[in-house]
Amino acid sequence: MDQERLKNFSQEVYQCTLCGHCEVVCPVNIHSKEIRIALRENMVKGDLQPALQGPILENLQQGRNVTYPTNHDRLLWLQNMPKIFRHCTHKTHAEVVYFVGCVASFFPATYSIPQAMLILLEKAKVDYGILGPEEWCCGWPLIGMGMEEKVDEFAKHNIEAVKAMGATTLICGCPSCYHVWKNLYPRFSSEKEFPFEIIHSADYFLELLKEERIPLHALEATVTYHDPCDLGRASGIYEPPREIIRMVSGINFVEMRHHKQHATCCGGGGDLEMFFPKITKDIVNLKVKEIEETRAEVVLSACQQCKRTIALNAKKMKKKFRVLDLLEFILILADPMRALTFENLLQKTSSSEQG
Ligand code: SF4
Ligand code: SF4
Ligand code: SF4
Structure with a gap:
Protein backbone atom coordinates (compact mmCIF):
# COMPACT_ATOMS: atom_id res chain seq x y z
CA MET A 1 0.00 0.00 0.00
CA ASP A 2 1.44 3.42 -0.87
CA GLN A 3 1.83 6.17 1.77
CA GLU A 4 -1.24 8.08 0.62
CA ARG A 5 -3.53 5.04 0.85
CA LEU A 6 -1.99 4.09 4.19
CA LYS A 7 -2.70 7.57 5.57
CA ASN A 8 -6.34 7.32 4.48
CA PHE A 9 -6.60 3.83 5.92
CA SER A 10 -5.20 5.05 9.25
CA GLN A 11 -8.19 7.39 9.63
CA GLU A 12 -10.52 4.42 9.65
CA VAL A 13 -8.34 2.50 12.06
CA TYR A 14 -8.81 5.36 14.54
CA GLN A 15 -12.51 5.90 13.82
CA CYS A 16 -13.36 2.85 15.91
CA THR A 17 -14.54 3.14 19.53
CA LEU A 18 -12.97 -0.24 20.40
CA CYS A 19 -16.44 -1.17 21.62
CA GLY A 20 -15.87 -4.82 20.73
CA HIS A 21 -19.32 -5.46 19.26
CA CYS A 22 -17.91 -6.79 16.00
CA GLU A 23 -16.27 -9.57 18.05
CA VAL A 24 -19.66 -10.60 19.43
CA VAL A 25 -21.28 -10.90 16.01
CA CYS A 26 -18.26 -12.34 14.19
CA PRO A 27 -19.03 -15.97 13.22
CA VAL A 28 -15.36 -16.99 13.49
CA ASN A 29 -14.52 -15.16 16.73
CA ILE A 30 -11.93 -12.84 15.25
CA HIS A 31 -10.41 -10.61 17.93
CA SER A 32 -11.02 -7.48 15.93
CA LYS A 33 -10.53 -5.13 18.89
CA GLU A 34 -7.01 -6.43 19.48
CA ILE A 35 -6.35 -6.32 15.75
CA ARG A 36 -7.40 -2.66 15.67
CA ILE A 37 -5.05 -1.87 18.55
CA ALA A 38 -2.21 -3.73 16.79
CA LEU A 39 -2.95 -1.80 13.60
CA ARG A 40 -2.76 1.44 15.56
CA GLU A 41 0.64 0.39 16.92
CA ASN A 42 1.79 -0.06 13.35
CA MET A 43 0.36 3.30 12.36
CA VAL A 44 2.32 4.94 15.20
CA LYS A 45 5.53 3.17 14.10
CA GLY A 46 5.03 4.55 10.58
CA ASP A 47 3.98 7.98 11.95
CA LEU A 48 0.68 7.62 10.11
CA GLN A 49 -1.74 8.23 13.00
CA PRO A 50 -4.22 11.12 12.65
CA ALA A 51 -3.69 14.32 14.67
CA LEU A 52 -4.85 14.40 18.28
CA GLN A 53 -7.35 17.13 19.23
CA GLY A 54 -5.30 18.64 22.08
CA PRO A 55 -2.05 18.16 24.06
CA ILE A 56 -3.12 14.75 25.42
CA LEU A 57 0.26 13.06 25.00
CA GLU A 58 2.09 15.98 26.62
CA ASN A 59 -0.37 15.92 29.54
CA LEU A 60 0.14 12.20 30.01
CA GLN A 61 3.92 12.56 29.92
CA GLN A 62 4.19 15.59 32.22
CA GLY A 63 1.02 15.48 34.28
CA ARG A 64 0.29 11.74 34.27
CA ASN A 65 -3.31 12.42 33.33
CA VAL A 66 -5.19 13.10 30.10
CA THR A 67 -6.35 16.64 30.84
CA TYR A 68 -3.72 18.83 32.55
CA PRO A 69 0.07 19.21 32.45
CA THR A 70 0.27 18.63 36.24
CA ASN A 71 -1.29 16.03 38.51
CA HIS A 72 -1.84 18.36 41.50
CA ASP A 73 -5.49 19.01 40.72
CA ARG A 74 -6.52 15.37 40.94
CA LEU A 75 -8.50 16.13 44.07
CA LEU A 76 -10.48 19.16 42.88
CA TRP A 77 -13.68 17.09 43.11
CA LEU A 78 -13.04 16.69 46.85
CA GLN A 79 -12.78 20.42 47.56
CA ASN A 80 -16.43 21.18 48.13
CA MET A 81 -17.04 18.07 50.23
CA PRO A 82 -17.26 18.28 54.04
CA LYS A 83 -13.87 18.15 55.78
CA ILE A 84 -14.47 14.69 57.24
CA PHE A 85 -13.86 13.22 53.80
CA ARG A 86 -10.35 14.66 53.52
CA HIS A 87 -8.90 12.05 55.89
CA CYS A 88 -8.74 9.52 53.07
CA THR A 89 -6.12 11.62 51.26
CA HIS A 90 -3.65 11.49 54.15
CA LYS A 91 -3.86 7.81 54.82
CA THR A 92 -0.72 5.75 54.40
CA HIS A 93 -2.57 2.48 54.95
CA ALA A 94 -6.10 1.35 54.02
CA GLU A 95 -7.85 -1.95 53.45
CA VAL A 96 -9.57 -0.61 50.36
CA VAL A 97 -8.05 1.75 47.81
CA TYR A 98 -10.38 3.58 45.44
CA PHE A 99 -8.80 4.24 42.02
CA VAL A 100 -10.74 7.30 40.87
CA GLY A 101 -9.61 7.52 37.21
CA CYS A 102 -8.80 10.61 35.14
CA VAL A 103 -12.30 11.28 33.83
CA ALA A 104 -13.95 11.48 37.27
CA SER A 105 -10.96 13.40 38.66
CA PHE A 106 -10.75 16.09 36.01
CA PHE A 107 -14.16 16.54 34.36
CA PRO A 108 -16.60 18.54 36.55
CA ALA A 109 -19.58 16.76 34.91
CA THR A 110 -18.47 13.58 36.68
CA TYR A 111 -17.17 14.90 40.04
CA SER A 112 -20.42 13.67 41.59
CA ILE A 113 -19.36 10.04 40.99
CA PRO A 114 -16.27 9.97 43.26
CA GLN A 115 -18.17 12.17 45.72
CA ALA A 116 -20.96 9.57 45.87
CA MET A 117 -18.37 6.81 46.23
CA LEU A 118 -16.80 8.42 49.31
CA ILE A 119 -20.13 9.13 51.02
CA LEU A 120 -21.23 5.53 50.44
CA LEU A 121 -17.94 4.07 51.68
CA GLU A 122 -18.25 6.20 54.84
CA LYS A 123 -21.85 5.06 55.29
CA ALA A 124 -20.79 1.42 55.03
CA LYS A 125 -17.88 2.07 57.45
CA VAL A 126 -15.24 0.86 55.01
CA ASP A 127 -11.56 1.55 55.77
CA TYR A 128 -10.67 3.25 52.48
CA GLY A 129 -8.04 5.53 51.02
CA ILE A 130 -7.26 7.23 47.72
CA LEU A 131 -3.92 7.87 46.05
CA GLY A 132 -4.42 11.57 45.20
CA PRO A 133 -1.56 12.90 43.04
CA GLU A 134 0.10 9.48 43.35
CA GLU A 135 -2.67 8.10 41.13
CA TRP A 136 -1.53 8.19 37.53
CA CYS A 137 -3.69 7.53 34.49
CA CYS A 138 -4.12 3.78 34.09
CA GLY A 139 -2.67 4.07 30.59
CA TRP A 140 -5.74 2.99 28.62
CA PRO A 141 -5.68 6.07 26.35
CA LEU A 142 -2.08 5.20 25.39
CA ILE A 143 -3.03 1.60 24.64
CA GLY A 144 -5.95 2.86 22.56
CA MET A 145 -3.66 5.20 20.63
CA GLY A 146 -1.33 2.34 19.76
CA MET A 147 1.39 3.33 22.25
CA GLU A 148 1.34 0.43 24.67
CA GLU A 149 5.12 0.61 25.14
CA LYS A 150 4.62 3.90 27.02
CA VAL A 151 2.28 2.27 29.56
CA ASP A 152 4.99 0.37 31.43
CA GLU A 153 5.93 3.21 33.81
CA PHE A 154 2.26 4.07 34.46
CA ALA A 155 1.43 0.47 35.35
CA LYS A 156 4.48 0.00 37.57
CA HIS A 157 3.87 3.28 39.39
CA ASN A 158 0.19 2.54 40.08
CA ILE A 159 0.82 -1.04 41.19
CA GLU A 160 3.52 0.10 43.65
CA ALA A 161 1.31 2.93 44.96
CA VAL A 162 -1.56 0.54 45.79
CA LYS A 163 0.83 -2.00 47.30
CA ALA A 164 2.37 0.73 49.50
CA MET A 165 -1.08 1.32 51.01
CA GLY A 166 -1.22 -2.33 52.10
CA ALA A 167 -4.65 -2.64 50.47
CA THR A 168 -6.44 -5.95 50.10
CA THR A 169 -9.01 -4.54 47.66
CA LEU A 170 -8.76 -2.06 44.81
CA ILE A 171 -12.07 -0.57 43.63
CA CYS A 172 -12.31 0.97 40.17
CA GLY A 173 -15.35 3.09 39.34
CA CYS A 174 -14.30 3.26 35.69
CA PRO A 175 -14.76 0.10 33.59
CA SER A 176 -11.76 0.97 31.42
CA CYS A 177 -9.49 1.38 34.46
CA TYR A 178 -10.92 -1.89 35.78
CA HIS A 179 -10.27 -3.71 32.50
CA VAL A 180 -6.71 -2.36 32.36
CA TRP A 181 -5.93 -3.25 35.99
CA LYS A 182 -7.51 -6.67 35.80
CA ASN A 183 -6.54 -7.86 32.34
CA LEU A 184 -3.62 -5.77 31.08
CA TYR A 185 -1.49 -4.77 34.10
CA PRO A 186 -0.31 -8.35 34.73
CA ARG A 187 1.59 -7.97 31.43
CA PHE A 188 3.65 -5.16 32.93
CA SER A 189 4.43 -6.84 36.23
CA SER A 190 6.71 -9.72 37.16
CA GLU A 191 4.14 -10.83 39.75
CA LYS A 192 1.58 -13.37 38.57
CA GLU A 193 -0.93 -12.09 41.08
CA PHE A 194 -1.26 -8.80 42.90
CA PRO A 195 -1.63 -8.89 46.70
CA PHE A 196 -5.04 -7.20 46.37
CA GLU A 197 -8.33 -8.05 44.69
CA ILE A 198 -9.37 -5.80 41.78
CA ILE A 199 -13.09 -5.13 41.71
CA HIS A 200 -15.46 -2.82 39.83
CA SER A 201 -17.72 -0.60 41.94
CA ALA A 202 -20.89 -2.35 40.65
CA ASP A 203 -19.70 -5.69 42.07
CA TYR A 204 -18.41 -4.11 45.25
CA PHE A 205 -21.62 -2.23 46.04
CA LEU A 206 -23.84 -5.16 45.17
CA GLU A 207 -22.16 -7.04 48.03
CA LEU A 208 -22.49 -4.09 50.44
CA LEU A 209 -26.19 -3.82 49.57
CA LYS A 210 -26.74 -7.55 50.04
CA GLU A 211 -25.09 -7.27 53.45
CA GLU A 212 -27.50 -4.39 54.17
CA ARG A 213 -24.64 -2.04 54.99
CA ILE A 214 -26.36 0.61 52.86
S1 SF4 B 1 -14.96 -2.30 17.81
FE1 SF4 B 1 -15.89 -3.06 15.95
S2 SF4 B 1 -18.07 -2.55 16.09
FE2 SF4 B 1 -16.97 -1.30 17.60
S3 SF4 B 1 -16.56 0.62 16.56
FE3 SF4 B 1 -14.78 -0.69 16.29
S4 SF4 B 1 -15.11 -1.72 14.34
FE4 SF4 B 1 -17.07 -0.87 14.96
S1 SF4 C 1 -17.23 2.14 28.13
FE1 SF4 C 1 -18.65 3.79 27.84
S2 SF4 C 1 -17.43 5.37 27.08
FE2 SF4 C 1 -16.25 3.56 26.91
S3 SF4 C 1 -16.66 2.89 24.84
FE3 SF4 C 1 -18.06 1.90 26.08
S4 SF4 C 1 -19.90 2.99 26.16
FE4 SF4 C 1 -18.35 4.26 25.36
S1 SF4 D 1 -9.29 4.58 31.60
FE1 SF4 D 1 -9.47 5.41 33.61
S2 SF4 D 1 -7.51 6.31 34.21
FE2 SF4 D 1 -7.49 5.82 32.07
S3 SF4 D 1 -8.05 7.70 31.08
FE3 SF4 D 1 -9.94 6.60 31.34
S4 SF4 D 1 -10.65 7.20 33.32
FE4 SF4 D 1 -8.55 7.81 33.14
Whole structure:
Protein backbone atom coordinates (compact mmCIF):
# COMPACT_ATOMS: atom_id res chain seq x y z
CA MET A 1 0.00 0.00 0.00
CA ASP A 2 1.44 3.42 -0.87
CA GLN A 3 1.83 6.17 1.77
CA GLU A 4 -1.24 8.08 0.62
CA ARG A 5 -3.53 5.04 0.85
CA LEU A 6 -1.99 4.09 4.19
CA LYS A 7 -2.70 7.57 5.57
CA ASN A 8 -6.34 7.32 4.48
CA PHE A 9 -6.60 3.83 5.92
CA SER A 10 -5.20 5.05 9.25
CA GLN A 11 -8.19 7.39 9.63
CA GLU A 12 -10.52 4.42 9.65
CA VAL A 13 -8.34 2.50 12.06
CA TYR A 14 -8.81 5.36 14.54
CA GLN A 15 -12.51 5.90 13.82
CA CYS A 16 -13.36 2.85 15.91
CA THR A 17 -14.54 3.14 19.53
CA LEU A 18 -12.97 -0.24 20.40
CA CYS A 19 -16.44 -1.17 21.62
CA GLY A 20 -15.87 -4.82 20.73
CA HIS A 21 -19.32 -5.46 19.26
CA CYS A 22 -17.91 -6.79 16.00
CA GLU A 23 -16.27 -9.57 18.05
CA VAL A 24 -19.66 -10.60 19.43
CA VAL A 25 -21.28 -10.90 16.01
CA CYS A 26 -18.26 -12.34 14.19
CA PRO A 27 -19.03 -15.97 13.22
CA VAL A 28 -15.36 -16.99 13.49
CA ASN A 29 -14.52 -15.16 16.73
CA ILE A 30 -11.93 -12.84 15.25
CA HIS A 31 -10.41 -10.61 17.93
CA SER A 32 -11.02 -7.48 15.93
CA LYS A 33 -10.53 -5.13 18.89
CA GLU A 34 -7.01 -6.43 19.48
CA ILE A 35 -6.35 -6.32 15.75
CA ARG A 36 -7.40 -2.66 15.67
CA ILE A 37 -5.05 -1.87 18.55
CA ALA A 38 -2.21 -3.73 16.79
CA LEU A 39 -2.95 -1.80 13.60
CA ARG A 40 -2.76 1.44 15.56
CA GLU A 41 0.64 0.39 16.92
CA ASN A 42 1.79 -0.06 13.35
CA MET A 43 0.36 3.30 12.36
CA VAL A 44 2.32 4.94 15.20
CA LYS A 45 5.53 3.17 14.10
CA GLY A 46 5.03 4.55 10.58
CA ASP A 47 3.98 7.98 11.95
CA LEU A 48 0.68 7.62 10.11
CA GLN A 49 -1.74 8.23 13.00
CA PRO A 50 -4.22 11.12 12.65
CA ALA A 51 -3.69 14.32 14.67
CA LEU A 52 -4.85 14.40 18.28
CA GLN A 53 -7.35 17.13 19.23
CA GLY A 54 -5.30 18.64 22.08
CA PRO A 55 -2.05 18.16 24.06
CA ILE A 56 -3.12 14.75 25.42
CA LEU A 57 0.26 13.06 25.00
CA GLU A 58 2.09 15.98 26.62
CA ASN A 59 -0.37 15.92 29.54
CA LEU A 60 0.14 12.20 30.01
CA GLN A 61 3.92 12.56 29.92
CA GLN A 62 4.19 15.59 32.22
CA GLY A 63 1.02 15.48 34.28
CA ARG A 64 0.29 11.74 34.27
CA ASN A 65 -3.31 12.42 33.33
CA VAL A 66 -5.19 13.10 30.10
CA THR A 67 -6.35 16.64 30.84
CA TYR A 68 -3.72 18.83 32.55
CA PRO A 69 0.07 19.21 32.45
CA THR A 70 0.27 18.63 36.24
CA ASN A 71 -1.29 16.03 38.51
CA HIS A 72 -1.84 18.36 41.50
CA ASP A 73 -5.49 19.01 40.72
CA ARG A 74 -6.52 15.37 40.94
CA LEU A 75 -8.50 16.13 44.07
CA LEU A 76 -10.48 19.16 42.88
CA TRP A 77 -13.68 17.09 43.11
CA LEU A 78 -13.04 16.69 46.85
CA GLN A 79 -12.78 20.42 47.56
CA ASN A 80 -16.43 21.18 48.13
CA MET A 81 -17.04 18.07 50.23
CA PRO A 82 -17.26 18.28 54.04
CA LYS A 83 -13.87 18.15 55.78
CA ILE A 84 -14.47 14.69 57.24
CA PHE A 85 -13.86 13.22 53.80
CA ARG A 86 -10.35 14.66 53.52
CA HIS A 87 -8.90 12.05 55.89
CA CYS A 88 -8.74 9.52 53.07
CA THR A 89 -6.12 11.62 51.26
CA HIS A 90 -3.65 11.49 54.15
CA LYS A 91 -3.86 7.81 54.82
CA THR A 92 -0.72 5.75 54.40
CA HIS A 93 -2.57 2.48 54.95
CA ALA A 94 -6.10 1.35 54.02
CA GLU A 95 -7.85 -1.95 53.45
CA VAL A 96 -9.57 -0.61 50.36
CA VAL A 97 -8.05 1.75 47.81
CA TYR A 98 -10.38 3.58 45.44
CA PHE A 99 -8.80 4.24 42.02
CA VAL A 100 -10.74 7.30 40.87
CA GLY A 101 -9.61 7.52 37.21
CA CYS A 102 -8.80 10.61 35.14
CA VAL A 103 -12.30 11.28 33.83
CA ALA A 104 -13.95 11.48 37.27
CA SER A 105 -10.96 13.40 38.66
CA PHE A 106 -10.75 16.09 36.01
CA PHE A 107 -14.16 16.54 34.36
CA PRO A 108 -16.60 18.54 36.55
CA ALA A 109 -19.58 16.76 34.91
CA THR A 110 -18.47 13.58 36.68
CA TYR A 111 -17.17 14.90 40.04
CA SER A 112 -20.42 13.67 41.59
CA ILE A 113 -19.36 10.04 40.99
CA PRO A 114 -16.27 9.97 43.26
CA GLN A 115 -18.17 12.17 45.72
CA ALA A 116 -20.96 9.57 45.87
CA MET A 117 -18.37 6.81 46.23
CA LEU A 118 -16.80 8.42 49.31
CA ILE A 119 -20.13 9.13 51.02
CA LEU A 120 -21.23 5.53 50.44
CA LEU A 121 -17.94 4.07 51.68
CA GLU A 122 -18.25 6.20 54.84
CA LYS A 123 -21.85 5.06 55.29
CA ALA A 124 -20.79 1.42 55.03
CA LYS A 125 -17.88 2.07 57.45
CA VAL A 126 -15.24 0.86 55.01
CA ASP A 127 -11.56 1.55 55.77
CA TYR A 128 -10.67 3.25 52.48
CA GLY A 129 -8.04 5.53 51.02
CA ILE A 130 -7.26 7.23 47.72
CA LEU A 131 -3.92 7.87 46.05
CA GLY A 132 -4.42 11.57 45.20
CA PRO A 133 -1.56 12.90 43.04
CA GLU A 134 0.10 9.48 43.35
CA GLU A 135 -2.67 8.10 41.13
CA TRP A 136 -1.53 8.19 37.53
CA CYS A 137 -3.69 7.53 34.49
CA CYS A 138 -4.12 3.78 34.09
CA GLY A 139 -2.67 4.07 30.59
CA TRP A 140 -5.74 2.99 28.62
CA PRO A 141 -5.68 6.07 26.35
CA LEU A 142 -2.08 5.20 25.39
CA ILE A 143 -3.03 1.60 24.64
CA GLY A 144 -5.95 2.86 22.56
CA MET A 145 -3.66 5.20 20.63
CA GLY A 146 -1.33 2.34 19.76
CA MET A 147 1.39 3.33 22.25
CA GLU A 148 1.34 0.43 24.67
CA GLU A 149 5.12 0.61 25.14
CA LYS A 150 4.62 3.90 27.02
CA VAL A 151 2.28 2.27 29.56
CA ASP A 152 4.99 0.37 31.43
CA GLU A 153 5.93 3.21 33.81
CA PHE A 154 2.26 4.07 34.46
CA ALA A 155 1.43 0.47 35.35
CA LYS A 156 4.48 0.00 37.57
CA HIS A 157 3.87 3.28 39.39
CA ASN A 158 0.19 2.54 40.08
CA ILE A 159 0.82 -1.04 41.19
CA GLU A 160 3.52 0.10 43.65
CA ALA A 161 1.31 2.93 44.96
CA VAL A 162 -1.56 0.54 45.79
CA LYS A 163 0.83 -2.00 47.30
CA ALA A 164 2.37 0.73 49.50
CA MET A 165 -1.08 1.32 51.01
CA GLY A 166 -1.22 -2.33 52.10
CA ALA A 167 -4.65 -2.64 50.47
CA THR A 168 -6.44 -5.95 50.10
CA THR A 169 -9.01 -4.54 47.66
CA LEU A 170 -8.76 -2.06 44.81
CA ILE A 171 -12.07 -0.57 43.63
CA CYS A 172 -12.31 0.97 40.17
CA GLY A 173 -15.35 3.09 39.34
CA CYS A 174 -14.30 3.26 35.69
CA PRO A 175 -14.76 0.10 33.59
CA SER A 176 -11.76 0.97 31.42
CA CYS A 177 -9.49 1.38 34.46
CA TYR A 178 -10.92 -1.89 35.78
CA HIS A 179 -10.27 -3.71 32.50
CA VAL A 180 -6.71 -2.36 32.36
CA TRP A 181 -5.93 -3.25 35.99
CA LYS A 182 -7.51 -6.67 35.80
CA ASN A 183 -6.54 -7.86 32.34
CA LEU A 184 -3.62 -5.77 31.08
CA TYR A 185 -1.49 -4.77 34.10
CA PRO A 186 -0.31 -8.35 34.73
CA ARG A 187 1.59 -7.97 31.43
CA PHE A 188 3.65 -5.16 32.93
CA SER A 189 4.43 -6.84 36.23
CA SER A 190 6.71 -9.72 37.16
CA GLU A 191 4.14 -10.83 39.75
CA LYS A 192 1.58 -13.37 38.57
CA GLU A 193 -0.93 -12.09 41.08
CA PHE A 194 -1.26 -8.80 42.90
CA PRO A 195 -1.63 -8.89 46.70
CA PHE A 196 -5.04 -7.20 46.37
CA GLU A 197 -8.33 -8.05 44.69
CA ILE A 198 -9.37 -5.80 41.78
CA ILE A 199 -13.09 -5.13 41.71
CA HIS A 200 -15.46 -2.82 39.83
CA SER A 201 -17.72 -0.60 41.94
CA ALA A 202 -20.89 -2.35 40.65
CA ASP A 203 -19.70 -5.69 42.07
CA TYR A 204 -18.41 -4.11 45.25
CA PHE A 205 -21.62 -2.23 46.04
CA LEU A 206 -23.84 -5.16 45.17
CA GLU A 207 -22.16 -7.04 48.03
CA LEU A 208 -22.49 -4.09 50.44
CA LEU A 209 -26.19 -3.82 49.57
CA LYS A 210 -26.74 -7.55 50.04
CA GLU A 211 -25.09 -7.27 53.45
CA GLU A 212 -27.50 -4.39 54.17
CA ARG A 213 -24.64 -2.04 54.99
CA ILE A 214 -26.36 0.61 52.86
CA PRO A 215 -30.16 0.98 52.78
CA LEU A 216 -32.02 1.27 49.47
CA HIS A 217 -35.35 3.10 49.61
CA ALA A 218 -38.18 2.70 47.12
CA LEU A 219 -38.50 4.74 43.93
CA GLU A 220 -41.44 4.85 41.52
CA ALA A 221 -39.70 5.44 38.19
CA THR A 222 -38.99 3.94 34.80
CA VAL A 223 -35.31 3.18 34.55
CA THR A 224 -33.04 1.81 31.83
CA TYR A 225 -29.37 0.79 31.94
CA HIS A 226 -26.56 1.45 29.46
CA ASP A 227 -23.93 -1.33 29.43
CA PRO A 228 -20.45 0.27 29.29
CA CYS A 229 -18.44 -1.69 26.69
CA ASP A 230 -15.45 -2.18 28.97
CA LEU A 231 -17.65 -3.45 31.79
CA GLY A 232 -19.92 -5.64 29.68
CA ARG A 233 -18.23 -7.01 26.58
CA ALA A 234 -14.65 -6.57 27.84
CA SER A 235 -15.21 -7.80 31.41
CA GLY A 236 -18.41 -9.86 31.30
CA ILE A 237 -20.11 -7.81 34.05
CA TYR A 238 -23.75 -7.53 32.93
CA GLU A 239 -25.80 -8.74 35.88
CA PRO A 240 -24.52 -6.91 39.02
CA PRO A 241 -25.79 -3.47 37.91
CA ARG A 242 -29.15 -5.01 36.93
CA GLU A 243 -29.34 -6.85 40.25
CA ILE A 244 -28.84 -3.55 42.07
CA ILE A 245 -31.58 -1.88 40.03
CA ARG A 246 -33.96 -4.78 40.67
CA MET A 247 -33.34 -4.51 44.42
CA VAL A 248 -35.17 -1.16 44.42
CA SER A 249 -38.89 -1.55 44.99
CA GLY A 250 -41.13 0.50 42.71
CA ILE A 251 -38.73 0.51 39.74
CA ASN A 252 -40.04 -0.28 36.28
CA PHE A 253 -36.87 -1.55 34.60
CA VAL A 254 -36.87 -1.42 30.79
CA GLU A 255 -34.03 -2.79 28.66
CA MET A 256 -32.86 -0.84 25.64
CA ARG A 257 -33.31 -2.36 22.18
CA HIS A 258 -29.61 -3.26 22.17
CA HIS A 259 -28.35 -4.41 25.54
CA LYS A 260 -25.84 -6.68 27.26
CA GLN A 261 -23.52 -8.24 24.61
CA HIS A 262 -25.27 -6.24 21.90
CA ALA A 263 -25.34 -2.87 23.64
CA THR A 264 -24.28 0.00 21.41
CA CYS A 265 -21.39 2.20 22.51
CA CYS A 266 -22.03 5.74 23.75
CA GLY A 267 -19.30 7.01 21.43
CA GLY A 268 -16.95 8.03 24.22
CA GLY A 269 -14.52 5.13 23.98
CA GLY A 270 -11.47 4.00 22.02
CA ASP A 271 -9.92 7.50 22.12
CA LEU A 272 -12.37 8.41 19.33
CA GLU A 273 -13.23 11.76 20.89
CA MET A 274 -9.53 12.65 21.02
CA PHE A 275 -9.23 12.17 17.26
CA PHE A 276 -12.72 12.60 15.78
CA PRO A 277 -15.10 14.39 18.20
CA LYS A 278 -17.73 14.79 15.46
CA ILE A 279 -18.11 11.00 15.13
CA THR A 280 -18.49 10.67 18.91
CA LYS A 281 -21.37 13.12 18.66
CA ASP A 282 -23.04 11.13 15.86
CA ILE A 283 -22.77 7.90 17.88
CA VAL A 284 -24.10 9.42 21.09
CA ASN A 285 -27.07 10.82 19.16
CA LEU A 286 -28.01 7.25 18.23
CA LYS A 287 -27.62 6.21 21.87
CA VAL A 288 -29.87 9.05 23.01
CA LYS A 289 -32.55 7.94 20.52
CA GLU A 290 -32.38 4.40 21.89
CA ILE A 291 -32.71 5.67 25.45
CA GLU A 292 -35.78 7.69 24.42
CA GLU A 293 -37.42 4.61 22.90
CA THR A 294 -37.56 3.07 26.38
CA ARG A 295 -39.45 6.12 27.72
CA ALA A 296 -37.19 5.90 30.77
CA GLU A 297 -37.04 8.81 33.17
CA VAL A 298 -33.60 7.74 34.33
CA VAL A 299 -30.76 6.14 32.39
CA LEU A 300 -28.11 4.53 34.54
CA SER A 301 -24.60 3.49 33.66
CA ALA A 302 -21.57 2.35 35.61
CA CYS A 303 -18.89 4.36 33.85
CA GLN A 304 -17.76 7.94 34.29
CA GLN A 305 -17.03 8.37 30.59
CA CYS A 306 -20.43 6.98 29.54
CA LYS A 307 -22.16 9.32 32.00
CA ARG A 308 -20.15 12.29 30.76
CA THR A 309 -20.73 11.52 27.08
CA ILE A 310 -24.45 10.75 27.36
CA ALA A 311 -25.30 13.48 29.90
CA LEU A 312 -23.54 16.33 28.09
CA ASN A 313 -25.06 15.45 24.73
CA ALA A 314 -28.56 14.74 26.09
CA LYS A 315 -28.45 18.17 27.75
CA LYS A 316 -27.47 19.85 24.49
CA MET A 317 -30.34 18.00 22.81
CA LYS A 318 -32.67 19.26 25.59
CA LYS A 319 -33.67 15.74 26.60
CA LYS A 320 -35.53 15.41 29.86
CA PHE A 321 -34.30 12.04 31.12
CA ARG A 322 -31.72 12.02 33.93
CA VAL A 323 -28.34 10.40 33.37
CA LEU A 324 -26.83 8.91 36.50
CA ASP A 325 -24.00 6.63 37.44
CA LEU A 326 -25.07 3.66 39.54
CA LEU A 327 -23.22 5.13 42.55
CA GLU A 328 -25.15 8.40 42.33
CA PHE A 329 -28.36 6.38 42.10
CA ILE A 330 -27.49 4.31 45.18
CA LEU A 331 -26.61 7.48 47.08
CA ILE A 332 -30.00 9.06 46.28
CA LEU A 333 -31.83 5.93 47.42
CA ALA A 334 -29.75 5.49 50.57
CA ASP A 335 -31.68 8.34 52.17
CA PRO A 336 -35.52 8.30 52.34
CA MET A 337 -35.89 12.10 51.99
CA ARG A 338 -33.51 12.29 49.06
CA ALA A 339 -35.31 9.37 47.37
CA LEU A 340 -38.67 11.11 47.81
CA THR A 341 -37.37 14.45 46.53
CA PHE A 342 -35.90 12.72 43.49
CA GLU A 343 -39.19 10.93 42.80
CA ASN A 344 -41.07 14.26 43.02
CA LEU A 345 -38.58 15.83 40.64
CA LEU A 346 -39.11 13.05 38.10
CA GLN A 347 -42.88 13.37 38.42
CA LYS A 348 -42.72 17.15 37.92
CA THR A 349 -40.57 16.69 34.81
CA SER A 350 -42.93 14.13 33.33
CA SER A 351 -46.06 16.20 34.04
CA SER A 352 -44.43 19.30 32.50
CA GLU A 353 -43.66 17.20 29.40
CA GLN A 354 -47.27 16.00 29.16
CA GLY A 355 -48.68 19.46 29.83
S1 SF4 B 1 -16.56 0.62 16.56
FE1 SF4 B 1 -16.97 -1.30 17.60
S2 SF4 B 1 -18.07 -2.55 16.09
FE2 SF4 B 1 -17.07 -0.87 14.96
S3 SF4 B 1 -15.11 -1.72 14.34
FE3 SF4 B 1 -14.78 -0.69 16.29
S4 SF4 B 1 -14.96 -2.30 17.81
FE4 SF4 B 1 -15.89 -3.06 15.95
S1 SF4 C 1 -9.29 4.58 31.60
FE1 SF4 C 1 -9.94 6.60 31.34
S2 SF4 C 1 -10.65 7.20 33.32
FE2 SF4 C 1 -9.47 5.41 33.61
S3 SF4 C 1 -7.51 6.31 34.21
FE3 SF4 C 1 -7.49 5.82 32.07
S4 SF4 C 1 -8.05 7.70 31.08
FE4 SF4 C 1 -8.55 7.81 33.14
S1 SF4 D 1 -17.43 5.37 27.08
FE1 SF4 D 1 -18.65 3.79 27.84
S2 SF4 D 1 -19.90 2.99 26.16
FE2 SF4 D 1 -18.35 4.26 25.36
S3 SF4 D 1 -16.66 2.89 24.84
FE3 SF4 D 1 -16.25 3.56 26.91
S4 SF4 D 1 -17.23 2.14 28.13
FE4 SF4 D 1 -18.06 1.90 26.08
